[in-house]
Amino acid sequence: MxxxxxxxxxxxxxxxxxxxxxxxxxxxxxxxxxxxxxxxxxxxxxxxxxxxxxxxxxxxxxxxxxxxxxxxxxxxxxxxxxxxxxxxxxxxxxxxxxxxxxxxxxxxxxxxxxxxxxxxxxxxxxxxxxxxxxxxxxxxxxxxxxxxxxxxxxxxxxxxxxxxxxxxxxxxxxxxxxxxxxxxxxxxxxxxxxxxxxxxPLSAPLHLVLVDLGAHKDTTTILRCLQRAYQQPTSELHSGLHGLLGPINLRLTGAALRAMEEGDLPQLGRLMVEAQSLFDQLAGPLCPEQLSAPALHKVLSYPPIQDLVWGGKGVGSQGDGTAQLLCRGADAQAKVCAILSSELGLGCMPLSVAANITTSSTSSSSRAxxxxxxxxxxxxxxx
CATH class of the missing domain: 3.30.230.10 (Ribosomal Protein S5; domain 2)
Structure with a gap:
């Protein structure tokens, strides 16, 4: 060796x-x-x-x-x-x-x-x-x-x-x-x-802001609640989680892949908003103490940034850990960071993801x- x-x-x-x-x-x-x-x-x-x-x-x-x-x-x-x-x-x-x-x-x-x-x-x-x-x-x-x-x-x-x-x-x-x-x-x-x-394949750069919500989340508790409900569905709430993590997710990720390949960032932002709304509706009630996430929803709906972002959602297991915001360009990304830092005292991490294809070269075969x-x-x- x-x-x-x-x-x-x-x-x-x-x-x-x-x-x-x-x-x-x-x-x-x-x-x-x-x-x-x-x-x-x-x-x-x-x-x-x-x-x-x-x-x-x-x-x-x-x-x-x-x-x-x-x-x-x-x-x-x-x-x-x-x-x-x-x-x-x-x-x-x-x-x-x-x-x-x-x-x-x-x-x-x-x-x-x-x-x-x-x-x-x-x-x-x-x-x-x-x-x-x-x-x-x-x-x-x-x-x-x-x-x-x-x-x-x-x-x-x-x-x-x-x-x-x-x-x-x-x-x-x-x-x-x-x-x-x-x-x-x-x-x-x-x-x-x-x-x-x-x-x-991504034909337009993504300018994201990751917002440290300065609150608390317990990933282990979230996983325990959702996995227990998913493994043995015994109620309409459990069936709703099956739909969220199954057919609904396949639809949302399919639409997101198309938007990324076509460079349609407004659509990508709308899909983030829809994904968060569906998660709140179908997963939130299964672990309300962790997934009600007041800090997350305050940032997602904060009025001063609405004209600067295409949309946003929670991160990872969800809860009050981090928010992700898809901004309307590099300038908007900087402004969102400044607003949330100065007005709400939150830590912001800009994340830019470079395009890896041109729109003229997009095709389903480019996803290899x-x-x-x-x-x-x-x-x-x-x-």
Whole structure:
């Protein structure tokens, strides 16, 4: 096994433009006629986690972390022993994600040494619906992969990260690990245990603002409520959730893909508004303490920004974590940030996604599966 002396790493966060919660819902496809495939449209953020990874002679994982406020924690040492890592993972908390992924690496590969992972900078806010926990899991998987040259593809890193995260109390779906692909928009389709990832053609740049709502959300509670209702529908509310995460989502994501390919940003904004309205109606009552989201709805309906945005919606599992606003250009993006910062005291992160096709070249064939080499380029472009 060849070992690298030192590796610099970056993993971005991820923004789900459409299709939240259909990643785990799509895994039920095929079990009965009421389950259909899940589809999400996802793009990486410019914010992320930066780290240096080095091999160690001792069989330990030594990790130091830095949060987005600059606070450093560690170093913490975890023995690379499956039983001990599993215990830490199941206990929950921030380091459970690190331990869960390291556990999956240890039971899959014969490592003769350890790893030092120094997370020296973080620009990604935690617990805001931007897959900070998944980014940590991908970072650990990528560190072992690059240092010990395990020859994992990006999909392989994603799989280890996903298995690592579901070892913890957080029962996420596979969408979150899309942060491994970096800053290009992708369509992820979840058909039972089969995942496909396609590059999304985009003929007009997206100028988004991600708004830290400065409130609290509990993703684990949201997932628990919705997954319980989805697995065993026993009421009209449960059936409504099936419709939302099934046929309704297929319609919305299909329309969003067409709008992105055609550069129809007003339509894309209208679809965001519709998606949020349907989520509020069909999912909100199943977890009202988390999904009533007063801070989110205050921002989405804030009068001074309405002429500057095409639309907006919640992010990730939804709730009062982060809002995404699709702005009417770069100037509007800057104005939205200024208004929400000065008038509401909220943190704003501009995110611009470049067009990757011209309108004259659009066709359904331009949405092609991503090869492993494409994925590698996408990841490296985020550095």
């Amino acid at each position: 060849v070992v690298e002396d030192s590796v610099e790493l970056f993993v971005s966060g991820r923004l789900c433009l459409f299709g939240e919660h259909t990643d785990w819902a799509g895994e039920y496809n095929g079990r009965s006629e009421s389950f259909v495939e899940g589809r999400t449209i996802v793009v990486g953020t410019q914010e992320g986690i930066f780290a240096t990874a080095r091999p160690l002679k001792e069989k330990v994982l030594r990790i130091t972390t830095t949060d987005n406020d600059g606070k450093q924690t560690g170093p913490l040492e975890l023995p690379l022993e499956p039983a001990e890592l599993l215990a830490v993972a199941r206990a929950g908390g921030f380091f459970s994600y690190v331990a869960g992924t390291a556990y999956r690496v240890c039971v899959s590969y014969d490592l003769y040494g350890g790893l030092e992972l120094i997370n020296h900078a973080t620009t990604l806010p935690m617990s805001k619906g931007l897959s900070s926990s998944a980014a940590i899991c991908v970072m650990v998987a990528r560190a072992f992969n690059r240092v010990y040259q395990l020859h994992l593809s990006t999909r392989g890193e994603m799989e280890l990260a996903y298995l690592g995260e579901i070892t913890t109390p957080s029962k996420c779906g596979r969408m979150d690990q899309a942060c491994a692909y970096g800053s290009i928009p992708v369509l992820m389709t979840f058909d039972g245990d089969i995942l496909t990832v396609d590059r999304v 599966p991503m090869a492993a080499s494409d994925a590698g380029v996408a990841v490296d472009s985020g550095k």
